[in-house]
Amino acid sequence: MSEVIIKIRGLRNAFGPQVVHENLDLDIQRGEILGIIGGSGSGKSVLMKSIIGLLRPSAGNIEVDELDALSTEPSERARLERSWGVMFQDGALFSSLTVLENVMVPLIEHYRGLPEEFVERLARLKIALAALPAEAAKKYPSELSGGMRKRAAVARALALDPQILFFDEPTAGLDPIAAAEFDQLLLTLSRSLGLTVVVITHDLDTLYTICDRVAVVSAKKILAVAPIAELEQHPDPWLQQYFQGPRGRAAARAGSSSTTAITQPSRV
Amino acid sequence: MTESLSVAANSRTDAADSDAAQRVPQWHQRGGVLEIGGAWLLDSLASLPQLPQKPDSGEPVRELIAGELSALDTAGAMQLLELLGDPQQLPAASGLRESDAELLRLVNQRLHQRKAEPKRRDHGWLTMFERTGASVARSYQQVRLLLGFFGAVLETGLKVLLGRRRLRMTAAIHHMEQTGLDAVPIVCLLSFLIGAVVAYLGAIVLADFGASIYTVELVNYSFLREFGVLLTAILVAGRSGSAFTAEIGAMKSGQEIDAIRTLGLDPIELLVLPRMLALLIMMPALSFLAMLSGMLGGGLVGISELDLSPGLYLTRMQETTELRHLWVGLIKAPVFAFLIAVVGCLEGLKVEGSAASVGQHTTSAVVQGIFLVIFFDAVFAVFFMKIGL
Numbered sequence: 001m002s003e004v005i006i007k008i009r010g011l012r013n014a015f016g017p018q019v020v021h022e023n024l025d026l027d028i029q030r031g032e033i034l035g036i037i038g039g040s041g042s043g044k045s046v047l048m049k050s051i052i053g054l055l056r057p058s059a060g061n062i063e064v065d066e067l068d069a070l071s072t073e074p075s076e077r078a079r080l081e082r083s084w085g086v087m088f089q090d091g092a093l094f095s096s097l098t099v100l101e102n103v104m105v106p107l108i109e110h111y112r113g114l115p116e117e118f119v120e121r122l123a124r125l126k127i128a129l130a131a132l133p134a135e136a137a138k139k140y141p142s143e144l145s146g147g148m149r150k151r152a153a154v155a156r157a158l159a160l161d162p163q164i165l166f167f168d169e170p171t172a173g174l175d176p177i178a179a180a181e182f183d184q185l186l187l188t189l190s191r192s193l194g195l196t197v198v199v200i201t202h203d204l205d206t207l208y209t210i211c212d213r214v215a216v217v218s219a220k221k222i223l224a225v226a227p228i229a230e231l232e233q234h235p236d237p238w239l240q241q242y243f244q245g246p247r248g249r250a251a252a253r254a255g256s257s258s259t260t261a262i263t264q265p266s267r268v
Numbered sequence: 269m270t271e272s273l274s275v276a277a278n279s280r281t282d283a284a285d286s287d288a289a290q291r292v293p294q295w296h297q298r299g300g301v302l303e304i305g306g307a308w309l310l311d312s313l314a315s316l317p318q319l320p321q322k323p324d325s326g327e328p329v330r331e332l333i334a335g336e337l338s339a340l341d342t343a344g345a346m347q348l349l350e351l352l353g354d355p356q357q358l359p360a361a362s363g364l365r366e367s368d369a370e371l372l373r374l375v376n377q378r379l380h381q382r383k384a385e386p387k388r389r390d391h392g393w394l395t396m397f398e399r400t401g402a403s404v405a406r407s408y409q410q411v412r413l414l415l416g417f418f419g420a421v422l423e424t425g426l427k428v429l430l431g432r433r434r435l436r437m438t439a440a441i442h443h444m445e446q447t448g449l450d451a452v453p454i455v456c457l458l459s460f461l462i463g464a465v466v467a468y469l470g471a472i473v474l475a476d477f478g479a480s481i482y483t484v485e486l487v488n489y490s491f492l493r494e495f496g497v498l499l500t501a502i503l504v505a506g507r508s509g510s511a512f513t514a515e516i517g518a519m520k521s522g523q524e525i526d527a528i529r530t531l532g533l534d535p536i537e538l539l540v541l542p543r544m545l546a547l548l549i550m551m552p553a554l555s556f557l558a559m560l561s562g563m564l565g566g567g568l569v570g571i572s573e574l575d576l577s578p579g580l581y582l583t584r585m586q587e588t589t590e591l592r593h594l595w596v597g598l599i600k601a602p603v604f605a606f607l608i609a610v611v612g613c614l615e616g617l618k619v620e621g622s623a624a625s626v627g628q629h630t631t632s633a634v635v636q637g638i639f640l641v642i643f644f645d646a647v648f649a650v651f652f653m654k655i656g657l
Contacts, residue, residue: 082311095622111314118319118347122310125346128378142621161310161341192374193342194367 005030005164005196006051006069011060013046020046022220024060030163033190033197034225035207038217039238044200047217048166051198052086053077065163082110084164085157089172091149093141099152100137103127106159123159129193130155131185147178154185164196165189171203179203183210204251290338295320295351302329302351302359305336308344320351328353335363345375354379417614421544424536433534439542447508447543448550452557454507455500459491459558462499463565466490470566471573480574484584487566492593493652496559498645501604504551505637509612512543513633516616517626525617535617544609551605552598559597596657600648607640 006028013021020043028034038044049055051062051069062069065083067076093102103123107114127137130151141149150170157165170186171179187210190197199206207214207228214231216223216239224234232243232252242248293313294306306312313319329352340348349372352359358372427433470483516539519525528535567585571578615633619625 095624107310111310114314115319122343122346125342125375125379128381129342129374134381158342161343192370 003030004028005065006198007061007063008051009061011047011050011057011062013043013050013055013057019220021050021057024221026215026222026225028196028198029213030196031190031194032212033186033199033210035211035214035228036198036200036217037202037207037214037242042217043220044217045168048168048198048200052084052166053080078110082160083162084166085160085162086166087150087153087157087168087170089168090146091141091153093149093152093156095141098138098140099127099132099144099155100124102141102152103155103159106156110160123155126155126158127152129158129189131181147174147182150174150182151185154189158189158193161193162195164198167197167199167201169201169203170199171201171206176205179205180209186210204247205254208251208254292316293320293344293347294336297323297329300327300330301333302331303333303336304348305334305338307339308337308348309339309341310343313343313347320347322351322353328355329359332359332361333363334361334368337364337368340368340371342371342375345372346379348372349376349379356380413618414610414614417617418610420536421540421610421613424534424541425544428537428541433537435545436538436542439538440545443543443546444550446511447504447546448554451504451507451550451554455503455554455558456561458503459496459499459561460565462495463487463491463562463567464569466495466562467566467569468573471570481576481584483566483570483574484581485588487570488563488585488589489593491559491562491566492589492597494597494645494649496562497555497597497600497604498641499562500551500555500558500601501608501641501645502638504547504554504605505608505612505641506634508547509608509637510630510634512609512612513616513619513630514626516613517619517629520617520619521621521623521626540609540613543613544606547605547609548602551608552601555598555601559594592657596652600645603644603648604641607644608637611636611640 004027006026008024008026011021011024011026012019024047026047036044036047046055050057051064053069056070064080067080067083069080071077071080093099094105097105100120100123103126104119107119107122111119124134124137128134132148132151132155136144136148136152141152144152154165165186167186171182174182183206186197186199189195190210199211201207211228213225214228215225216231216234216236218236218238223236223239224231226234231239234240243252290306291312292306293308293316294304296303332352345368349355355376358369358376361369364372424433428435467483467487470486471480474480474482474486516525519539525535525539528538563585567581570576571581576584612633615629615636619629
């Protein structure tokens, strides 16, 4: 767990005169689940978009798996894009395609030579890995519940067997039971497929139950990266409020009471 | 072992190039023993000309030797299980890393979780009948819905007249500007051009009969009775009908319509009536401008191409063109306005959920709007002819 898979140095993002990140450094370790927190508008999503190349930073370096993530060279970009999967907030599934077709799209587009039967079988496997029932494969996104849409989005993000998964607020809008199940899904996938997972979240339960480390984005920089127990002791007033508020305390209690279940990742 | 693997199973791989051999999936079955090596990854599988397949005569695999396996992902695991014949129980494995064994077990479990799905057969003829029936039923539903909506709009309109509902004047005037004033340039330009075209046609065809002076009547009659209002209606259906659908549709998919209802307000009063009122007022005005522009375009061509003096052209126009033609044209304008507004708003209210739905209904609103306008124009033409107007 000491190998760095994503390395960010001196990142600067600015929209006109408004500077979002200034000289931001962050290392993400291979195989870890990293949570990213920060106040609204602190630039969590901007950080994620810079890493996956949806947004070009005005300065700085980003290395993903020893490749320059800011490279614009087509073959290098294709390799980069195959190395990560992204789940957007509400799934961002293609609404005119069924779940199965949604998962098949990246496979077909990236590997034209593969036989269709193989691609379909593989897509169904990904749907099963995302813990969706097989019947969901033939359905359109609009026919699914919010929780199932998110699972379908996970299946699509898994399509190319990425090493890194990015999640933007995966549990937003889910009921607590569905959110807890989703957290378990992330944990299972990360452990059994050896994935590195980066989660932007406000869900304190997610932070306590699945994240190995948490990065705090504040004042245009990463304020701290540490396991959550250490962050609780951090003197920063925002973090104090974050963890010592009523929600933080409740999640901490729930987190510590179920630690035994978490430290031994659920083997399937 | 690498050498025996490469030679026996994978002649494509250069045995000497061990780096390349590492990256390509390799497999070799001897009796009940399957030896695998190289990288079993989606990337490397895709680079093979053919995916690893179980030989037809192959006996079930009892033992897996995986000492040379360098990497495994879910795609590789799935294909490896296929090679093993999708067993319920994984065979004894040697040299398999714990993480890879874990992955194999997970994939195997998930693959077996799925029930085999019954294949649905497509019967060509049956499907054709089924689809025809479904589309007939849909059209019927559509007509019923349209008539119902007509009724609802009329009812709300009456309530406004009786003072039980408010008329939203600000909204109506906003829409008048958007659907009427902003459309003036395009409506005038288009009518002007069509007027010129009609005059050219008349000049060419009628000259053969030595009757080119009748071009004046041709241009004026056609624009007053038909083209002025028809061109305007088609443009408005494309411009404003679609805008109504898109605006209301976006509100519908954002649950704004639901919000209006829960606040105890009436979406027809709030959204539909102002738009309809705007079109009812602006359509005759636009049609009138279209008639004038068309006649101007036709007149200019007539004067320049027919060598008629402007004075003669105008005198001819005054002598032959009666006022009733203007009324025949203008009376249709509010009817068309009503049709376009009703269809546009109804399609907007029918939008469901996704962005694709907004697009579909916008298309549908324009198609239906133009269809209804032309259909009713034909009905009017027959009617006016029968009553001798």
